[in-house]
Amino acid sequence: xxxxxxxxxxxxxxxxxxxxxxxxxxxxxxxxxxxxxxxxxxxxxxxxxxxxxxxxxxxxxxxxxxxxxxxxxxxxxxxxxxxxxxxxxxxxxxxxxxxxxxxxxxxxxxxxxxxxxxxxxxxxxxxxxxxxxxxxxxxxxxxxxxxxxxxxxxxxxxxxxxxxxxxxxxxxxxxxxxxxxxxxxxxxxxxxxxxxxxxxxxxxxxxxxxxxxxxxxxxxxxxxxxxxxxxxxxxxxxxxxxxxxxxxxxxxxxxxxxxxxxxxxxxxxxxxxxxxxxxxxxxxxxxxxxxxxxxxxxxxxxxxxxxxxxxxxxxxxxxxxxxxxxxxxxxxxxxxxxxxxxxxxxxxxxxxxxxxxxxxxxxxxxxxxxxxxxxxxxxxxxxxxxxxxxxxxxxxxxxxxxxxxxxxxxxxxxxxxxxxxxxxx
Numbered sequence: 001x002x003x004x005x006x007x008x009x010x011x012x013x014x015x016x017x018x019x020x021x022x023x024x025x026x027x028x029x030x031x032x033x034x035x036x037x038x039x040x041x042x043x044x045x046x047x048x049x050x051x052x053x054x055x056x057x058x059x060x061x062x063x064x065x066x067x068x069x070x071x072x073x074x075x076x077x078x079x080x081x082x083x084x085x086x087x088x089x090x091x092x093x094x095x096x097x098x099x100x101x102x103x104x105x106x107x108x109x110x111x112x113x114x115x116x117x118x119x120x121x122x123x124x125x126x127x128x129x130x131x132x133x134x135x136x137x138x139x140x141x142x143x144x145x146x147x148x149x150x151x152x153x154x155x156x157x158x159x160x161x162x163x164x165x166x167x168x169x170x171x172x173x174x175x176x177x178x179x180x181x182x183x184x185x186x187x188x189x190x191x192x193x194x195x196x197x198x199x200x201x202x203x204x205x206x207x208x209x210x211x212x213x214x215x216x217x218x219x220x221x222x223x224x225x226x227x228x229x230x231x232x233x234x235x236x237x238x239x240x241x242x243x244x245x246x247x248x249x250x251x252x253x254x255x256x257x258x259x260x261x262x263x264x265x266x267x268x269x270x271x272x273x274x275x276x277x278x279x280x281x282x283x284x285x286x287x288x289x290x291x292x293x294x295x296x297x298x299x300x301x302x303x304x305x306x307x308x309x310x311x312x313x314x315x316x317x318x319x320x321x322x323x324x325x326x327x328x329x330x331x332x333x334x335x336x337x338x339x340x341x342x343x344x345x346x347x348x349x350x351x352x353x354x355x356x357x358x359x360x361x362x363x364x365x366x367x368x369x370x371x372x373x374x375x376x377x378x379x380x381x382x383x384x385x386x387x388x389x390x391x392x393x394x395x396x397x398x399x400x401x402x403x404x405x406x407x408x409x410x411x412x413x414x415x416x417x418x419x420x421x422x423x424x425x
Contacts, residue, residue: 006192007076007263010390019416020192025076029396029399033104039410041406057107057110069191073416074191086124088109099136099139124213133209145206149221149224150216155231163217167246169246169249170253175257178254178257179258193264194262203225204268207269229288240289243292248295251299263306265306272316273313273315277315293327308328309329311332330356331355332356333396334357351391358397359386359397362378366378371408383415383416
């Protein structure tokens with residue numbers, strides 16, 4: 001059984017030969033570049049000092065190359081836009097170093113400078129004539145968005161068109177890129193393809209500030225955006241309505257060039273949970289978000305063979321029924337460390353209706369701070385719970401972070417190999 005067949009069976013709630021494994025298929029199922037570097041060194045895939053490409057500069061995620069796929073048994077390949085969250089392309093690589101000394105390669109447009117405190121400032125589209133859009137704290141490992149509310153809001157004169165400036169008709173260049181990459185991944189690998197075409201994630205707070213815009217207009221502050229849900233929900237709805245029309249038109253164009261070479265599409269990365277409960281009521285989700293999730297998912301299911309993927313961190317159990325009703329096939333990252341997210345309960349209650357893509361090990365406590373034996377036990381226990389009957393793709397709970405002991409990372413993947421063979425016992 002090859003990787004693509006393995007993932008398709010799991011998504012159809014059937015048991016393949018072993019539990020499918022994702023690493024790097026999306027911006028929320030990857031690994032920090034410093035940990036990728038350490039892992040490649042531990043597996044002796046590179047000579048010492050060989051840099052790793054930063055393919056997602058906001059979270060500083062590292063490239064997962066085919067040799068690492070094969071070393072770990074990865075079953076998923078990612079297909080994402082060639083344009084980063086900061087608005088420059090992943091091309092023309094140049095050397096750079098993290099604060100901890102890790103050698104990396106970054107795109108030419110990765111234009112930064114330190115401030116007076118030693119923090120590193122990032123600029124939209126690599127243009128230092130524009131105000132900085134993000135900051136990596138001194139000694140840090142990734143960027144934080146800066147407050148981008150450049151002008152005070154007049155709550156009575158909001159124009160929803162200003163909040164969709166970053167969403168537009170897909171270019172012919174980007175369509176050709178997706179066509180070429182989908183064909184390459186489909187014909188030259190046996191991996192399942194997880195595509196993140198962008199534009200379908202409504203209200204994702206990581207995207208609201210418009211990090212790729214030099215002078216964003218509209219509601220661009222985190223506080224102001226969430227206040228809008230209470231003070232001007234009509235505005236939020238109108239923004240989503242305009243965004244949805246653009247997204248559906250772009251998906252029609254994309255499907256014409258990639259077809260069913262893609263198996264999974266990343267639809268939503270909006271976080272609806274905190275550590276202790278949902279960030280909003282079910283009523284608010286159903287009023288403002290669900291109509292547009294339904295429209296996207298319905299179009300996908302009526303016109304393609306793609307499965308749809310929602311990422312939402314936190315304690316979201318009260319919303320899972322709504323996600324399923326909205327048409328999502330896959331739930332990630334399955335944050336079992338949050339309140340009311342017990343793995344056994346989730347599998348019993350929802351396991352036949354949605355695929356769990358994640359939940360494999362706790363990245364807040366166990367993976368960074370546990371022992372290899374504790375990691376082995378947790379991984380095998382999660383597989384025992386989630387894998388029976390299919391509907392499970394192994395991934396950590398969100399991205400693997402920096403400074404995780406490499407022996408713990410190796411123990412995790414060994415446990416997946418040892419315990420992930422069907423029939424699960």
